[in-house]
Amino acid sequence: SLSEKDKNIVQTFWAKVAGREEDIGCDAVSRPFATKTYFSHWKDLSPGSDPVRKHGATVMAAVTDAVSKIDDLIGALLSLSELHAFTLRVDPANFKVLSHNLLVVLSTTFPNDFTPEVHVAIDKFLTAVALALSEKYR
Numbered sequence: 342s343l344s345e346k347d348k349n350i351v352q353t354f355w356a357k358v359a360g361r362e363e364d365i366g367c368d369a370v371s372r373p374f375a376t377k378t379y380f381s382h383w384k385d386l387s388p389g390s391d392p393v394r395k396h397g398a399t400v401m402a403a404v405t406d407a408v409s410k411i412d413d414l415i416g417a418l419l420s421l422s423e424l425h426a427f428t429l430r431v432d433p434a435n436f437k438v439l440s441h442n443l444l445v446v447l448s449t450t451f452p453n454d455f456t457p458e459v460h461v462a463i464d465k466f467l468t469a470v471a472l473a474l475s476e477k478y479r
């Protein structure tokens with residue numbers, strides 16, 4: 342789980358993400374991941390399309406919000422977990438895929454800041470986010 346040190350590393354790194362959520366989120370959700378299954382109601386599913394870009398920004402805003410509530414991720418993400426479990430019915434395996442996509446995009450967007458230490462802390466954080474989002478599936 343996340344140590345106090347990990348939490349500090351995540352929060353410090355996330356200060357660099359601030360203001361770039363839309364680009365990063367767009368890139369992360371543009372990377373193919375079962376998109377057709379859940380987003381078939383969108384007119385344009387191509388990477389970087391308007392709805393994909395908008396959704397990337399939405400997801401990233403939620404992740405940024407989670408960074409600010411890092412001490413209570415389960416509580417912070419409970420209503421989103423409910424939404425994905427009962428309304429959207431997203432297979433929770435996809436949370437891991439998106440977490441991985443985000444790691445890839447963050448590492449390539451911030452090659453100098455993405456040290457091995459940051460990598461481990463962000464990985465742990467995104468795993469905790471995925472777990473919190475899976476809370477209502479049980």
Ligand code: HEM
Pocket residue numbers: 374375376379380396399400403404421424425429431435436439440470474
């Ligand atoms: C919608 C967050 C992962 C599928 C949303 C919304 C947020 C969000 C904030 C908008 C909720 C609202 O309108 O009230 C997240 C976060 C994720 C995540 C933080 C992981 C870090 C995923 C994954 C999938 C998914 C992996 C499916 C592969 C959807 C769908 C919608 C949605 C289908 C509705 C989109 C629409 O039609 O507008 N998500 N999500 N989410 N999410 Fe996620």
